[in-house]
Amino acid sequence: MDKQDPLHPLTFAKNRISCYNRSMVKREFTAVYQKRGNRYIAWIEEIPGVNTQGKTKTETKENLKEALALILETNRKLASRRAGRMIFREPLRVAIPA
DSSP states (O other): OOTTSTTSHHHHHHHHHHHHHHTOOOOOOOEEEEEETTEEEEEETTSTTOEEEESSHHHHHHHHHHHHHHHHHHHHHHHHHHHTTOOOOOOOOOOOOO
């Protein structure tokens, strides 16, 4: 399979990343870290189910970013499948105390 073929794994991954970066929206979440023994655990305060662990705080932070991105992407895909064609999206802002 030629690397220029759009279905080639490397080309597909490169195009997906390129496409994903163009439509990215930056959001801010609260990461909570806790040292347990010689490891760290972490979770996103605002979204249940986004949690991870790592040997260092840096590793844990990277793992948490990946877990958050996967959960957000999966939730969006699941919502689209359930709603069919009658789906509407709009930004929603809520003020909450810090």
